[in-house]
Amino acid sequence: MTVPARRRSTRDRPAKAPLSEQAVVDAALAILKSEGLEAVTMRRVATALDTGPGSLYVYVSGRDELLQAMQERVTATIELEKPNPKRWRAQLHALLGRMLDALIAHPGLASVSMADPPTSAATSAALENLLGLLFAGGVAPQDAAWAADIFAALVTFNAIEADTRRVDITEHAEEIARYFAALPPERYPLITANVGALVAGDPRRRFRFAVDVVLDGILARSKDGRPD
Amino acid sequence: MTVPARRRSTRDRPAKAPLSEQAVVDAALAILKSEGLEAVTMRRVATALDTGPGSLYVYVSGRDELLQAMQERVTATIELEKPNPKRWRAQLHALLGRMLDALIAHPGLASVSMADPPTSAATSAALENLLGLLFAGGVAPQDAAWAADIFAALVTFNAIEADTRRVDITEHAEEIARYFAALPPERYPLITANVGALVAGDPRRRFRFAVDVVLDGILARSKDGRPD
DNA sequence: ACCTGAACACCGTTCAAGT
DNA sequence: ACCTGAACACCGTTCAAGT
Numbered sequence: 001m002t003v004p005a006r007r008r009s010t011r012d013r014p015a016k017a018p019l020s021e022q023a024v025v026d027a028a029l030a031i032l033k034s035e036g037l038e039a040v041t042m043r044r045v046a047t048a049l050d051t052g053p054g055s056l057y058v059y060v061s062g063r064d065e066l067l068q069a070m071q072e073r074v075t076a077t078i079e080l081e082k083p084n085p086k087r088w089r090a091q092l093h094a095l096l097g098r099m100l101d102a103l104i105a106h107p108g109l110a111s112v113s114m115a116d117p118p119t120s121a122a123t124s125a126a127l128e129n130l131l132g133l134l135f136a137g138g139v140a141p142q143d144a145a146w147a148a149d150i151f152a153a154l155v156t157f158n159a160i161e162a163d164t165r166r167v168d169i170t171e172h173a174e175e176i177a178r179y180f181a182a183l184p185p186e187r188y189p190l191i192t193a194n195v196g197a198l199v200a201g202d203p204r205r206r207f208r209f210a211v212d213v214v215l216d217g218i219l220a221r222s223k224d225g226r227p228d
Numbered sequence: 229m230t231v232p233a234r235r236r237s238t239r240d241r242p243a244k245a246p247l248s249e250q251a252v253v254d255a256a257l258a259i260l261k262s263e264g265l266e267a268v269t270m271r272r273v274a275t276a277l278d279t280g281p282g283s284l285y286v287y288v289s290g291r292d293e294l295l296q297a298m299q300e301r302v303t304a305t306i307e308l309e310k311p312n313p314k315r316w317r318a319q320l321h322a323l324l325g326r327m328l329d330a331l332i333a334h335p336g337l338a339s340v341s342m343a344d345p346p347t348s349a350a351t352s353a354a355l356e357n358l359l360g361l362l363f364a365g366g367v368a369p370q371d372a373a374w375a376a377d378i379f380a381a382l383v384t385f386n387a388i389e390a391d392t393r394r395v396d397i398t399e400h401a402e403e404i405a406r407y408f409a410a411l412p413p414e415r416y417p418l419i420t421a422n423v424g425a426l427v428a429g430d431p432r433r434r435f436r437f438a439v440d441v442v443l444d445g446i447l448a449r450s451k452d453g454r455p456d
Numbered sequence: 457a458c459c460t461g462a463a464c465a466c467c468g469t470t471c472a473a474g475t
Numbered sequence: 476a477c478c479t480g481a482a483c484a485c486c487g488t489t490c491a492a493g494t
Contacts, residue, residue, distance in 0.1 A: 018476080018477060018478080019477090019478090041466090041467065041468080042467080042468060042469080043466085043467075043468085051478070051479075051480095052478080052479050052480050052481090053467095053468075053469080053480090054469080054470075054471080054478080054479070054480070054481095055477075055478055055479070055480095057469075057470085058476085058477060058478080062468075062469075063467095063468065063469090111339065111342070111343075114339070114342075114385070114388050115339075115388065115391075115392055117392070117403075117404065118404070119403075119404060119407040119408075124408075124411060124416055124419060125415075125416075127419060128415075128416045128417075128418050128419050131418040131419065131422065132418055135418065141422050141425045142425045142428060144422075144425070145422060145425040145426045145428065146429065146434055146437050146438070146441075147441070148426075149434060149438070150382070150438050150441065150442075152385075153381050153382055153385035153386075153438070154378070154381055156385065157342070157380075157381035157384060157385060158381075160342050160343065163343075164343055164345070175345075175347075176345065176346070176347060179347040180347075180352075183352060187353075187356075188352055188353075188356045189356075190356050190359040190360055190363065191352060191355060191356050191359065194359065194369050194372075194373060197369045197370045197372070197373040198373045198376075200370060200373065201374065206374055206377060209374050210374070210377070210378045210381070212445070213374075213375070213378065213442055213445035213446055213449065214378075214441055214442060214445055215445070216444070216445035216448045216449060217440070217441035217442055217443070217444035217445030217446075217448070218441055218445075220444045220445070220448055221441065221444060246457080246458060246459080247458085247459090269485090269486065269487080270486085270487060270488080271485085271486075271487085279459070279460075280459075280460050280461050280462090281461090281486095281487075281488080282459080282460070282461070282462095282488080282489075282490080283458075283459055283460070283461095285488075285489085286457080286458060286459080290487075290488075291486095291487065291488090457494100458493105458494090459492105459493085459494080460491105460492085460493075460494100461490100461491100461492095461493105462489105462490090462491090462492100463488105463489085463490085463491100464487105464488085464489080464490100465486100465487095465488090465489105466485105466486075466487085466488100467484100467485075467486055467487100468483105468484095468485085468486100469482105469483085469484090469485100470481105470482085470483080470484105471480100471481090471482085471483100472479105472480100472481090472482100473478105473479085473480095473481100474477105474478085474479075474480105475476100475477090475478080475479100
């Protein structure tokens with residue numbers, strides 16, 4: 001005598017209360033923070049919400065849109081500050097630092113933000129603030145527009161770098177130092193002679209340096225009154 | 229009367245001549261160029277080599293290593309030039325341009341190169357050349373080391389940008405322009421007032437600008453003799 | 457040693473069946 | 476309208492069976 005076959009209906013239990021895009025994005029962000037980007041699968045998110053993968057498609061057109069929505073939500077949490085011409089440079093450093101922090105706190109999101117178009121409310125708000133700070137510093141519009149692009153590159157690149165060396169920051173630097181030091185000096189004289197400089201500086205320091213270099217370059221340009 | 233069951237042995241045909249890592253990477257690069265990164269699956273590569281997916285694991289430890297090997301191979305094709313102090317700046321622009329071209333010619337590889345560690349022969353050769361050019365320009369070692377990082381960010385970021393707008397370059401810019409122009413001016417006064425500047429310049433122009441800005445910033449720093 | 461192809465444990469997405 | 480879960484067409488990787 002066998003147990004009567006189940007599987008006759010498409011459901012085993014009554015339907016739950018409707019979900020929402022909010023709930024889906026929240027669940028996905030929680031998984032991202034605790035387990036990383038790879039763990040953010042439709043099935044995993046659905047399980048976290050105690051439902052089937054198909055249910056998510058009511059709120060999100062697919063995985064890519066979900067990732068974009070996550071990025072938008074994280075970008076929206078970045079604090080913006082009214083530009084003050086007296087301390088615009090410090091404000092700019094602080095803003096870019098917060099952008100970097102937000103991405104680092106959500107490992108993997110930087111790679112997403114790199115692929116997405118910059119057309120969203122939160123991204124626009126950050127861009128508006130960035131332009132405001134550069135204008136407060138007397139940077140010409142065209143220079144400011146292109147500088148914003150460079151800063152985006154620096155933030156994203158540094159966030160992705162942080163994602164990779166997640167495990168152990170100093171161990172990672174030492175590994176690279178060992179690799180460089182072991183290269184044949186005849187073929188790589190400059191690398192082997194400058195291992196110290198190549199791995200010097202913690203990520204924060206290097207990021208600040210990069211931002212300063214770009215700002216100095218932009219300001220020099222404006223001062224000269226160069227034709228673009 | 230039925231056809232006698234096949235599937236009794238693990239093979240239907242005699243074994244082929246051995247493959248090689250070369251052959252695997254070549255096949256993968258061909259697929260990358262014609263169909264993009266997503267199409268580079270172990271199964272797809274195996275099919276192109278007329279074998280099963282399991283065969284690839286003799287030459288490559290997995291998909292990630294295959295992608296790294298592809299990046300290494302492409303990086304190795306970048307032409308390097310002996311630094312000449314008389315025209316180091318033009319040489320630097322040319323080198324970075326070739327790096328960008330190589331990545332753009334292999335859509336998707338830029339995202340791979342971003343995640344990988346910079347420890348490979350080809351990457352080291354490019355870094356060695358980059359350092360040589362900066363030294364030829366009189367840049368101090370620590371500045372040169374950190375500048376190399378910034379240039380890597382610019383090249384990778386611009387290559388990924390190029391990947392995204394692959395389809396139609398001007399159409400993409402127009403789409404972004406439309407989005408910016410449609411934003412509410414009260415909330416985004418600077419964006420809406422500067423749409424032209426924000427989307428101005430073809431990608432090449434923007435890239436050259438970024439490289440010049442970084443160089444100017446670095447050179448200003450060296451001149452001042454700043455303690456960084 | 458290395459090719460072969462089935463098998464395992466996953467994916468994203470679609471869709472008929474329910475409520 | 477939206478939840479449910481099976482089904483489809485894929486993945487990367489492993490491995491016993493062959494040569």
